[in-house]
Amino acid sequence: MKSFVFRTPELNFGNGSVKGIGIKAKQLGASRVLIVTDKGVVSAGILPKIEQPLKDAGIEFEVYSEVQPEPNLDSLHEIVKIAKEGDFSFFIGVGGGSAMDVTKLASLMMTNEGEVSDFLGVEKVPNPAAPVILVATTSGTGSEVTKFALFGDDAIKRKTAVSSPNIMARAAFVDPELTISMPGHVTAATGIDAFIHAVEAYIAVNRNPATDPIALEAIRLIAANLIPAVKNGSKLEARYNMALGSVLAGIVLNNAGAGAVHALAYPVAMEYHVSHGISNVVNFVHTMEYIAPALLERYANMAEAMGEKVGGLSQYDSAMAFLKAIRRLCLGASLPVGLKSIGVDPKLVPALAETAFTDTRLLGNTPYVLTAKDIQAIYSNALND
Amino acid sequence: MRNVWNFSTAGKIIFGNDAVQGLGKLMQSLSEKTALVVTDPGIKAAGILETALSSLKQEGVSYAVYDQCEPEPRVEKAVEAYDFAKNQNCGAIIGLGGGSSIDLAKAVAVLLTYGGSPKDYFGEFKVPGPVLPLVAIPTTSGTGTEVTPAAVLTDLQANLKIGISDNYIRPMIALVDPMLTVKMPPAVTASTGIDALTHAIEAYTAIGFEYLLAEGEALYQGTNDLTDALAEKAIKLVSDNLRLAVDQGQNVKARYNMALGSVLAGMAFSNAGVGAAHAIAYPVGAATHAPHGVLCGLLLPHVMEYNVPVALDRFVKVAELMGENVRGLNQFEAAMLSVKAVKRLIRDVKITATLRGLGVNEAQLPDMAEKTLEVGRLLRNNPRRLTAADIEGILRNAY
DSSP states (O other): OEEEEOOOOOEEEEEEEEGGGGHHHHHHHHHHHEEEHHHHHHHHHHHHHHHHHHHHOOOEEEOOOOOOOSOOOHHHHHHHHHHHOOOOHHHEESSSSSHHHHHHHHHHHSSSSGGGGGEEEEEEOOOOOOOOEEOOOSSOOOOGGOOOOEEEEEETTTTEEOOOGGOOEEEEOGGGGGTTTOOOOHHHHHHHHHHHHHHHHOOOOTTTTTTHHHHHHHHHHHHHHHHHHHSSSOOHHHHHHHHHHHHHHHHHHHHHHHOOHHHHHHHHHHHHHOOOHHHHHHHHHHHHHHHHHHHHHHHHHHHHHTTTOOOOOHHHHHHHHHHHHHHHHHHHHHHOOSSSGOOOOOHHHHHHHHHHHHHHHTTTSSSSSSHHHHHHHHHHHHHHH | OOOOOOOOEOOOEEHHHGGGGGHHHHHHOOSSSEEEEEHHHHHHHHHHHHHHHHHHHTTOOOOEEEOOSSSSSSSHHHHHHHHHTSSSSSEEEEESSSHHHHHHHHHHHHHHHOOOOOGOOOEEEESSSOSOOOEEEEEESOOOOOGGGGEEETTTTTTTEEEOOOOGGGOOOOEEEGGGTTTOOOHHHHHHHHHHHHHHHHHHSBBBGGOOOOOSOOOSSBBBBHHHHHHHHHHHHHHHHHHHHHOOOTOHHHHHHHHHHHHHHHHHHHHHHOHOOOHHHHHHHHHHOOOHHHHHHHHHHHHHHHHHGGOHHHHHHHHTTTTOOOTOOOOOOOHHHHHHHHHHHHHHHHOOOHHHHTTTOOOGHHHHHHHHHTOOOHHSSSSSSOHHHHHHHHHHHHH
C-alpha cells in the first residue's frame, strides 16, 4: 500500500482527431507556433492535416522539418535558435519518438537557462517548459503522453534522457489515420516498442493500481492487432487498435516506468545504431525469460490478456504460456528476438553489460535484482537466438 | 457517428497513506501567495483540518481558512466564500472535505480568477480559461470530484442543483490520502461508496463514444477503452471493499481500496459520463434532500435492469467483476446477476432501498419523471433511450 503519483496530459484520440488541433492550440494560448517534424512526415503528406486546422484558427506557424532519426544535439540547437530568433513560444511536435522528444527538449531550453546536459536525469528541469502539443504519427513510443525525452550523445556513445513532468505536453493528439502509411517494418518496430512499454510497466517496481488495468488493456490490444497492422497495414481497425494500445502503453510508461529490457537496449542501440524499437525487441524475450521465476503471477495475467487459455493451468505453466506468446508475437511481426540478427560481436558483451549495468534508474525499476553477470548472461542467451 | 474522444483528468494525482503530510511542500511549489483552504465544520471537528494546516505551517506557507461550507452548498455559499477570500491575496486554493467542500473550492477558484457571480459560469464550457492552482483533498471515498470537471451547487429558489462544468476546473492536483477517510461514519462511508459504484457502473455501461448524440465538444462522451479499463478496476475495488469499509471502519486496507476505487471511478465517469441513475437523482434530490449517494444507490439497480437488454455483454462483465458466477448461464441471466449483486451490496451496507423509505409521495413520481428529461446532458450518455413514461416506470420500481 505504498503511495503513488499519476499524471497524464489531456489526450485527444480518434480518426480525424487532428482536425481539432487549431482550436486546441488557441485554447492553450498559441499565437505563433513552430512545428517540429521530420522529412518522413512531410513526404507522407501528413503536414497539411496539421496546417489547415491551424490556419482555420488564425494561428501563425512555421515548419522545421529537419529532425533526424534518433536525433543528436545538433538538431536540438538548431530548433532552439530558430525558435528564439523567430519569437516562437509554442511548439507542435509531429512525428515518431524522435521528433516529439526533440520538441520537448527544445521547449525546455526556452524557459530554462543552461545546456541540455544540465537537465539530464530525473526531475532536473526547474521551470515548466514552453507549451507543447504533440502529434504521434507512429504507434509506439508513447512520447506524446510521457515526461521523457531521449537523445543520443555521440561523444560518450550513450543514450541519455531527461525525465521531468515539466516537459510533458499540454495536449496529445493520436489520430490513427496518420499511421496508415507507416511501412510494415516501422509498424513492427514501433508497435513492439509499445508492447514492451506496457509489459515493463505492468511488472515494474513502481507500478501502481492505476497503471495495472491500463497496462493490461494495452497488452490485450497490441497482442491482438500488431501482426494484422504489420501484415495488412491498410486495415484501419488494426491501425486504430495499435494507436490506442500504444498511447495506453505510453500512459503507463509515464507513471510506472520501464525496466531491464530498456536498460539492455540502450547500449546496443548506441553501438549498432539500430532503432529504439529494434534494440528493445532483440533483448525482450531473453530478458523476460531470465527474470520469469520472480514474476509468475504477473506473467500469468499477461498471458490471459494476450488471449492464451490459462484456465486449468498451473501458475508456472500460465507464465510459460506468456513467454511462448511473446516469442510468437515478435516472430509473427517479422521481428528478431535475439542479437544475432544485428551482428553483435560476442567479444563486446562484457562491455555492453557494464554500460547497461550503470543504468540504475531502469534496473532499480526491475523486479529482479540483476548483476552485471546476469546481464552478460541475458546478452549471451540472446546472442544464440 | 463520432470519431474522436478526449480524455482529461486532474493534472496530477498523488495517492497514498499520509500523502497529506506533503501538502506544505506542494503548496510552496505552487504559489508564494496565501493558500485559501475551503472546508466545513465537520472536517474541522474531526481534526483533519489541523492535520492539513500543520503541514502548511511547517513549510511556512501562509493560509486563510474558510470553514463554513455546508452539505450540498447553496449558490450563496460560493459568494460568501469568494467575499471572504477576495482581499486575502490568494494564489492557490485547497478544497478539503467531501464533494461539497471541493465543489465549493472549484467555484471559488473560478470567481477569484475571473470575478463576477457564480451564475455567470453555470452550464458547460462557460469558464474563460485556466483558474488559480486548485488542490483537492477528499475526505470521503465517493464523489470523485478531485479529478472531475464539475462543481455542483444548490439553487434554493428554483429548488434545483446547478453546476459549473468545464475542464478548466479539474483540479491541478488531486491529493488523495486514504488515512483521512478512516474516521468516516458508517452511513457516510456507505452512501459515498455507493456513489463511487454508481459512477463506475454507469461509466462502464454508458453508450459507446461513437454513438453519443452530440455535436462538437462534449465533457461526457461515452465509453472508450481507457475509461473501460479504469471503470472495471473501480467496480471490482468497490465491490470487494465497501462492506469492510462500512463495518470495519478502521480497516486501513479497505479504506485504501475504496479511496482508490473512487478515484478510478472519477477518472472514468468524468470522461465517459454517467447515465440515468444520476439524471433521475437530480429531481428526486431536489424533492427529498437525501444524500446524493443514497439516491444513486437506490436508483442504480432499477436503472441497470432497464438498461440490461441493450448492453448484455457489459452487464455480464459487471456481474463477473462483482464476484458472481456466470458460467453456464445464458447472457441475459448472467447480465441480470449484476442487478442482483448491486441490490445485495446496497442491502448489506444498509442504504435505504426504496423511494417510499425516503418519504417520497407516490403522486410526485410523474413530475419527477418529467423533470428528469431536463437533465439531457446525462441522459444522452445512457445506453438505452428513455421517455418520461420509461423513467416513471423506473421510479415506480424503485418506490
